[in-house]
Amino acid sequence: MIQFKDVKKEFGSGDTIIRALNGVNLTVEKGEIFGVIGFSGAGKSTLIRCVNLLERPSDGEVFVEGKNLLSLSKKDIRETKRKIGMVFQHFNLLNSKTVFSNIAMPLLLANTPKNDIQARVRELLSFVGLEDKASHYPDQLSGGQKQRVGIARALATKPSILLCDEATSALDPQTTDSILQLLKKINSEYDITILMITHEMSVIKEICHKVGVIEDGKIIESGTVFEVFTNPQTDTAANFVRSVLPDSIPESIQALVENREGDSRVFKIQFIGQSSGQPLLSQVAKKFDVHVNVLLGNITELQGIPFGNLVVELQGRESEISRALMFIHQEKVTVREVLPHAG
Missing domain, CATH: 3.40.50.300 (P-loop containing nucleotide triphosphate hydrolases)
Incomplete structure (x- = not known):
């Protein structure tokens, strides 16, 4: 055309x-x-x-x-x-x-x-x-x-x-x-x-x-x-x-996370399609000995497909965080670490 x-x-x-x-x-x-x-x-x-x-x-x-x-x-x-x-x-x-x-x-x-x-x-x-x-x-x-x-x-x-x-x-x-x-x-x-x-x-x-x-x-x-x-x-x-789907943690929150005592890691998780409606973080909190802290989150619809962005902090022993991370990876979502390992 x-x-x-x-x-x-x-x-x-x-x-x-x-x-x-x-x-x-x-x-x-x-x-x-x-x-x-x-x-x-x-x-x-x-x-x-x-x-x-x-x-x-x-x-x-x-x-x-x-x-x-x-x-x-x-x-x-x-x-x-x-x-x-x-x-x-x-x-x-x-x-x-x-x-x-x-x-x-x-x-x-x-x-x-x-x-x-x-x-x-x-x-x-x-x-x-x-x-x-x-x-x-x-x-x-x-x-x-x-x-x-x-x-x-x-x-x-x-x-x-x-x-x-x-x-x-x-x-x-x-x-x-x-x-x-x-x-x-x-x-x-x-x-x-x-x-x-x-x-x-x-x-x-x-x-x-x-x-x-x-x-x-x-x-x-x-x-x-x-x-x-x-x-x-x-x-x-x-x-x-x-500008329409912010994914940056506010500086004040980032400072608190970086100065947190104990093991803590921060990840960005992208949910696409049906995975956007799954209670993934609730399952993580129940299955593993970790605290889940949502630092930033939004969900929208792109061309009729649900799309979500979450930035979450996982607190707990490193071994439990690793187990939780393996579970998240299996749930057909995209995960990447966004802050250096703290603790």
Whole structure:
């Protein structure tokens, strides 16, 4: 559906060249919600703008539905771009036009018959929940309502691809959630492929099927949301994951553990799937002469699969801790020691 092949993008000239994209290779399959996450300046916005040629790559190839955009005629580019809708961070609505007119604008530019425009705009107003706002102006709307207008406008020409450029970063958390639910609905009911960029890992966790991590103009890691969240391969991805699934012990607690008298070891345990619902630590406390101290814990759901993180301290004789550890290893969970052996 969307494919980047060794895409580069440079700005400037002479000694002041900035390389925003530095050999991007990425594939977004039809029907996916694919998120690209990265820090400011990583190249996210440039990447997404290359899909509809708001930015033209300096080198490489960008394919949309099997067509290399950089080899198309101007006429073919126009036709292809009609299949690509875009939702912007700051809405980009025309304040002098009503909600109805803002949504109708792409249809007017495409010379759509008036009756068809009326029907399509009414349909979209209903879909995004703004039936009663048709005659309102953007200044009369909340941020979330403005973004719903922006989404309806992006859907006007019945695109097969929707690009979202930080579509929720200007919204409060509750409104963000409602917009994400709307994007899910668009993906499932209209079978539209969504490519979105964001700096919020919570957005990736909530809505995306796959994620790519961009840094210094390159995709440094990609995979399913479950793969990247449960086993990040780069420090950057791990840092993003920690923003929504913290796994670091507070310094004050760590100091107490390190100064504890007697044998004590601290482990991080990951629970996946059915193991998340098992009373593992309760069984450890009953079977072995150890005290189990939970220092940190969270459980969430990733793509419908339960996933839990626990950081636990096992206190007791070293021989009992070792026996307990062997038992834990047999229970199909991932275990690793996170603090040096104390005692």
